[in-house]
Amino acid sequence: MFLFILRPEYPEKNMDNRKFEKISRALGDANRIAILQQFRKKKDCLYCAEVNDLLDLTQPSISHHLKQLVDADLLIPEKEGRNLKYVLNQEVLDDYIASLTDLKG
Amino acid sequence: MFLFILRPEYPEKNMDNRKFEKISRALGDANRIAILQQFRKKKDCLYCAEVNDLLDLTQPSISHHLKQLVDADLLIPEKEGRNLKYVLNQEVLDDYIASLTDLKG
C-alpha cells in the first residue's frame, strides 16, 4: 500500500559526471577560491568591482575567472544597470557536496 | 561560567587553500572521477590492474592519474608484493566536504 523510495531526489540530487568535473575544475584555482571565500565576508552578494579590488589581476583575467564560476553554476550573475553582482549558488554547492558524499560510499 | 566554542575543530577540520585547490584539480578529470566511482562497486579497495580494465588508457596514463589522486591524498596506496592497491581516504573527503560547507557560509 505504501511505496518507500530509498534514495529520494530530495534533498540531495546527484549531478552527472560532466557537471561534477566542471565544478571541480572551477574550484581548482587559487584566484577563484579567493573569490568564493569573499562571500563569507560579503554575506549576500559580491560586486564585480569588489573582485577587482580583491585580486591582483587585470580586468579581463577577472572576467575570465568569474565566467568559469558562472559557467559551472557556482555563481549566479545579476545585472544592476552598468554593474554586475554575483550571488553564490547554494543549491549547486549542495548538489556537489551530495555527489562527494555519495562518492564516500 | 561556560565557554561556548562556535566552530570546533572537531569533527570538521578545515584544510588550507592550497590543499583545497589540489583536491579540486584532482577531481576535475573524467578518468579520475571514474576511478573514484569504482570504489562504490569495489567496496574497500581497488587494485591498479582493475583500473587498467576500467579505463581505455595506456598504463603510463593510468599511472599518472592514480598519482594525481594519491598526491591529493584522495587515495592511499598500499603495496602488496608486485601489486598495488588503493584505499579511498574518507578523512580527506570529509575535510574537503567540510571546506565546501564552510564556503556556503
Added chain:
DNA sequence: TTTATTTATCGAAACATTTAAATGTTTGAA
C-alpha cells in the same frame, strides 16, 4: 640467475588554461 609481471618514470606531442593588451559592447550621465 633468468624471465615475466607489475608499476613508475622520461620525453615529446597534443591539448587546455591562464594571463594581459587591445578592442568591443552595454549602460548611465552630461
Added chain:
DNA sequence: TTCAAACATTTAAATGTTTCGATAAATAAA
C-alpha cells in the same frame, strides 16, 4: 548625442596537463 564607466571578447604568449611510446625499476616465478 556624446562621453565615460563597467564588463566582455578577441588574440597571442606563456605555462600546465594529458597522453603515449620507450624504458627503467621492483618483485615474483621458473
